[in-house]
Amino acid sequence: MPLLARTVLTPLHIDVRRGAVADLAAILVDGRISAGGDVAVVVGPGQGAQIAELIRPSLRAADVFTVAGGTLDAADDLGAKLRQRSYDAVVGIGGGKTIDVAKYAATRRGLPMVTVATALANDGIASPVASLVNEGMKGSYGVHIPIAVIVDLDFVEAGPERHNRAGIGDVVSNISALADWELARQVRGEPVDGLAASLARSGAEAVLHHPGDMSDDGFVTVLAEALISSGLAMAVCGTSRPASGGCHEIMHAVDVLFPGTASHGELAGLGALFCTFLRGDERRFVEMSACLARHGLPRLPADVALTEEQFVEAVQFAPATRPDRYTILEHLAMSPTETRERLADYAGALRDHLG
Structure with a gap:
């Protein structure tokens, strides 16, 4: 039955x-x-x-x-x-x-x-x-x-406004994590849990497109509920997959290599934006970049006091932080030189599209 x-x-x-x-x-x-x-x-x-x-x-x-x-x-x-x-x-x-x-x-x-x-x-x-x-x-x-x-x-x-704003980066990173999960399904046949994906995506979309900021109770409530939904998404499927992909691999790599650089959410948002660029998803890239900029969150390595070489080192190390995970980083398997070139293209895209 x-x-x-x-x-x-x-x-x-x-x-x-x-x-x-x-x-x-x-x-x-x-x-x-x-x-x-x-x-x-x-x-x-x-x-x-x-x-x-x-x-x-x-x-x-x-x-x-x-x-x-x-x-x-x-x-x-x-x-x-x-x-x-x-x-x-x-x-x-x-x-x-x-x-x-x-x-x-x-x-x-x-x-x-x-x-x-x-x-x-x-x-x-x-x-x-x-x-x-x-x-x-x-x-x-x-x-x-x-x-x-x-x-x-x-x-x-x-509380410290910077800590609260960091949660925006963590929620928005779900969009990149879900794209990585779908990539793993297409390439490796990894099953995707639709209910978990829906919970993670709905909260991220609500925050991504909300016009308010941390001074607005309506926005803060949406952010809190989105963070809770993200946690529930992980509980539904028994894995952090719906909220953690290449974005979090980069975050963990920075934590290991350059501890104290920035908070979890700040680095997750930065990692998500870079991974979205690597996927070539221009619409999502523009939406996410606009959201991060609107809330004063980092979009470039320099925004978290990392040099370009340090960020390249972190991207290279990132897959080792989650050896069982398949994301855009594992899919592209970029060399240090290729990573450096893509980072330059990424910075150029930010200038061209959003200033």
């Missing part, structure tokens, strides 16, 4: 609005996540501590743990602390690094995890993936998808 449907793991509760954090205790009760507030609250070095103090009166039984660094060691250390007593859930409050550490530790402990995002820097807020640094290289680790996702626009607004 054929399967007539499939079961998809999704958060029980998603809340994107101003003032959402104040309702955290009620959300935990209503979602039957924690009736008495026996949760481990994990905060980072940013706004997390401020939010923890805000919710402390309504979560008196909670323990608060501070983490930093976004490393596998930090996640393992947190996991050890979570074994000291029984918790109903882990509540991760902060940006991407804090959330990823909390997701990994919660998964290893077998606890549900609630994301309270204070920044919109990448799609990790709702994804089944934790990006953690281990021995100097960032790796992707499978984790349980959060049981609830809360984005309070008040705290997003109070």
